[in-house]
Amino acid sequence: MITNTKPIKRIAIYGKGGIGKSTISANLSAALSERGLKVMQIGCDPKADSTMYLAREKVPTVLNVLKEKKNAIQLSDFVKEGFNGVLCVEVGGPTPGVGCAGQGIIAAFQQMKKLNAIETYQPDVVIYDVLGDVVCGGFAVPLRDGYAEDVYIISSGERMSLYAAYNISRAVQNFRSRGYATLKGLIFNSKGGENEVQRVHEALEEIGTNLFHKFPRDPVVQQCEKEKKTVIEGAPNSKLANEYRELARKVMEQ
Amino acid sequence: MSKISSVFLPANEYLGVLWALSGVKDVAVINHGTGGCNFFEFATASDRTKRLIHDRFCSTGMEAEDIALSGGEDKLKAAIEEMAQKGDFSMIAIIANPVSSLIGVDIEAVAKEAGEKTGIPIITFGDSVWQEQAEKGIELALVKLVEHLCADQKDKGLTKEPSFSVNIIGPTIQTYNWKSDKKELCRLLSFLGMEVKTVIPYDTTTEEIKKLPQANLNIVATAAGLQAAKYLERHFQIPYIYGLPYGKKGTFEWLQEIAKMTNNPLPMKWIKEEMAFPVHHYFERIADGTFYQKEWTVALACPPVMAKKMIQMVTEDWELRVAAVRLTTVPEKEEAEELESLSVPMYVTPSELEWKKILRECQPFILMGSAEDRLLAKEIPVHLRIVEPAFDVFSFFEGTPLVGWEGFKCMTQQLLNEISRYAIVSKK
Ligand SMILES: Nc1ncnc2c1ncn2[C@@H]1O[C@H](COP(=O)(O)OP(=O)(O)O)[C@@H](O)[C@H]1O
Ligand code: SF4
Ligand SMILES: [Mg+2]
Numbered sequence: 001m002i003t004n005t006k007p008i009k010r011i012a013i014y015g016k017g018g019i020g021k022s023t024i025s026a027n028l029s030a031a032l033s034e035r036g037l038k039v040m041q042i043g044c045d046p047k048a049d050s051t052m053y054l055a056r057e058k059v060p061t062v063l064n065v066l067k068e069k070k071n072a073i074q075l076s077d078f079v080k081e082g083f084n085g086v087l088c089v090e091v092g093g094p095t096p097g098v099g100c101a102g103q104g105i106i107a108a109f110q111q112m113k114k115l116n117a118i119e120t121y122q123p124d125v126v127i128y129d130v131l132g133d134v135v136c137g138g139f140a141v142p143l144r145d146g147y148a149e150d151v152y153i154i155s156s157g158e159r160m161s162l163y164a165a166y167n168i169s170r171a172v173q174n175f176r177s178r179g180y181a182t183l184k185g186l187i188f189n190s191k192g193g194e195n196e197v198q199r200v201h202e203a204l205e206e207i208g209t210n211l212f213h214k215f216p217r218d219p220v221v222q223q224c225e226k227e228k229k230t231v232i233e234g235a236p237n238s239k240l241a242n243e244y245r246e247l248a249r250k251v252m253e254q
Numbered sequence: 255m256s257k258i259s260s261v262f263l264p265a266n267e268y269l270g271v272l273w274a275l276s277g278v279k280d281v282a283v284i285n286h287g288t289g290g291c292n293f294f295e296f297a298t299a300s301d302r303t304k305r306l307i308h309d310r311f312c313s314t315g316m317e318a319e320d321i322a323l324s325g326g327e328d329k330l331k332a333a334i335e336e337m338a339q340k341g342d343f344s345m346i347a348i349i350a351n352p353v354s355s356l357i358g359v360d361i362e363a364v365a366k367e368a369g370e371k372t373g374i375p376i377i378t379f380g381d382s383v384w385q386e387q388a389e390k391g392i393e394l395a396l397v398k399l400v401e402h403l404c405a406d407q408k409d410k411g412l413t414k415e416p417s418f419s420v421n422i423i424g425p426t427i428q429t430y431n432w433k434s435d436k437k438e439l440c441r442l443l444s445f446l447g448m449e450v451k452t453v454i455p456y457d458t459t460t461e462e463i464k465k466l467p468q469a470n471l472n473i474v475a476t477a478a479g480l481q482a483a484k485y486l487e488r489h490f491q492i493p494y495i496y497g498l499p500y501g502k503k504g505t506f507e508w509l510q511e512i513a514k515m516t517n518n519p520l521p522m523k524w525i526k527e528e529m530a531f532p533v534h535h536y537f538e539r540i541a542d543g544t545f546y547q548k549e550w551t552v553a554l555a556c557p558p559v560m561a562k563k564m565i566q567m568v569t570e571d572w573e574l575r576v577a578a579v580r581l582t583t584v585p586e587k588e589e590a591e592e593l594e595s596l597s598v599p600m601y602v603t604p605s606e607l608e609w610k611k612i613l614r615e616c617q618p619f620i621l622m623g624s625a626e627d628r629l630l631a632k633e634i635p636v637h638l639r640i641v642e643p644a645f646d647v648f649s650f651f652e653g654t655p656l657v658g659w660e661g662f663k664c665m666t667q668q669l670l671n672e673i674s675r676y677a678i679v680s681k682k
Pocket of ligand 3: 018021023045047049129
């Protein structure tokens with residue numbers, strides 16, 4: 001077994017469904033890779049679309065491969081290289097209404113550990129893009145020991161998204177006493193709407209965090225999505241691409 | 255108070271269902287969940303259990319990815335089809351084990367689809383896992399079996415059995431000493447001209463369960479059998495008696511009650527002979543007469559259904575005092591009221607620590623209970639096994655009943671031998 005000696009930055013991105021976690025995660029990964037860093041992005045959502053625009057296709061999920069290949073499973077079955085060498089992994093999960101998504105995350109993480117995924121690929125940064133609310137123990141696994149150290153919550157000014165942010169923050173706080181992950185801040189992904197900025201600022205205190213970064217709403221995202229690309233790849237000179245680069249810089253400073 | 259159990263073996267509803275179904279010999283049982291869990295414990299429990307469930311009980315053997323992706327529905331469907339194809343079974347029962355129950359696998363829906371496809375009747379136990387009382391699981395299994403198999407008997411125009419027939423409801427493969435008790439019950443009932451047809455779910459088949467409505471009387475041996483008996487009373491007008499006979503007087507009263515319920519005369523000549531057993535004569539004879547002292551107290555551990563008659567036996571037949579009773583399950587409401595009226599110190603499912611403390615305080619001379627009680631009260635001089643678990647005794651042959659007059663003799667004999675042994679040991 002290769003022991004990994006270099007420090008790894010482990011980041012978890014949480015937030016309500018559809019808020020922009022995967023968009024931000026993928027662009028963050030791409031921006032970090034531009035800085036010469038080896039990045040592994042792990043999508044922890046049954047939708048398994050976290051790395052879609054990095055890999056330009058749907059990556060086979062750990063759980064599906066495990067089901068199919070059992071003990072014959074290999075890292076190369078589910079770790080796919082995408083844009084600029086970013087390593088793309090999707091945990092996968094049940095079709096809605098059956099199974100246990102939480103157990104899916106646990107099982108996939110166990111499998112990756114068993115196969116020494118981190119030791120083998122030696123990434124500098126690991127990004128966990130985790131589904132919505134922390135509904136149960138399974139979704140909190142990325143917060144636990146050995147996984148993410150820095151947590152970012154994505155939210156817009158919408159009430160439900162701020163409410164989810166509050167819940168996630170509570171989960172992180174609950175785990176603090178165990179020495180688990182730290183909440184580094186809220187990333188504001190604008191959806192427009194009245195008094196949005198004000199609402200986010202008002203909620204920060206209750207959530208118990210600071211505003212880490214702010215992204216405008218920008219149609220360039222959809223334009224790039226049409227080409228199955230991240231903004232960093234599809235519109236490298238856009239204003240938004242630079243915002244993602246700025247996020248990458250700040251994240252690495254933490 | 256601590257509820258930690260290192261001596262008491264807490265069994266849950268899930269195990270109760272498994273115990274019940276293992277006695278119904280033509281039902282295939284699919285345990286939907288991970289291999290292991292209690293299922294493994296159960297499957298390896300005893301030789302007898304193993305033989306009973308061999309080729310009939312299976313686990314879908316869920317793995318992590320099944321839990322995550324589909325709740326193992328595909329494996330469950332495959333298991334149903336395989337069991338149906340074997341062609342040996344009249345029915346399939348599916349039990350959700352703790353894992354599939356926790357994540358809410360919709361086994362009812364899978365069963366319905368598969369049932370339509372395979373044509374085999376399927377009963378399901380979707381979330382019978384969490385309750386702490388195994389009795390509840392047995393009760394649930396009995397009710398499901400009876401409802402499923404007897405419901406359409408209503409329209410078939412019942413023919414009652416020509417002879418006076420009796421069902422016994424409640425005992426399972428787990429019931430302590432059942433073989434001997436059954437023999438004595440059959441003997442007693444035969445004197446009233448009655449015949450025991452079926453004992454469910456101890457040893458039965460779906461065909462026998464279908465015939466339950468033909469009986470004239472139900473004897474409910476344990477609380478777990480009550481709901482099924484009530485169903486049969488409601489739909490088929492079969493009266494039932496709750497509880498088994500223990501002790502000399504207790505047995506007489508029990509027979510009297512049955513005779514009254516069924517308008518049968520009591521054969522008094524036979525009863526006189528049976529009751530002539532001279533207990534006190536033997537009591538006075540043991541250990542040169544020096545050991546029969548009425549100050550000896552008894553601690554008792556048994557389920558509520560046994561408690562009343564056991565207390566009666568100790569106090570009225572043996573003329574000893576009951577110092578404390580541990581009820582191993584929570585009594586039904588009416589039962590609780592009746593037991594309370596007996597003014598005997600009674601403790602409902604105390605923890606190990608509590609029970610130990612009670613025993614230390616009341617210092618009984620005799621302990622009647624299970625192997626668990628024996629482990630907790632090693633210093634009590636005389637022990638009698640009356641309930642399970644009984645992992646410290648063997649019982650191969652059917653001549654050691656607890657019920658009825660033979661049971662009374664048997665228990666008295668055991669008690670006297672234990673006292674003799676104690677007398678010899680303590681004289682040394
Ligand atoms: N800054 C943005 N400007 C415009 N659209 C955005 C922006 N961020 C995200 N989106 C859109 O929101 C949709 C949902 O985002 P996604 O990253 O998939 O959310 P999540 O991963 O939180 O479920 C995406 O399809 C994307 O088109
Ligand atoms: S709440 Fe969590 S643990 Fe429970 S079934 Fe859903 S994902 Fe699994
Ligand atoms: Mg996403």
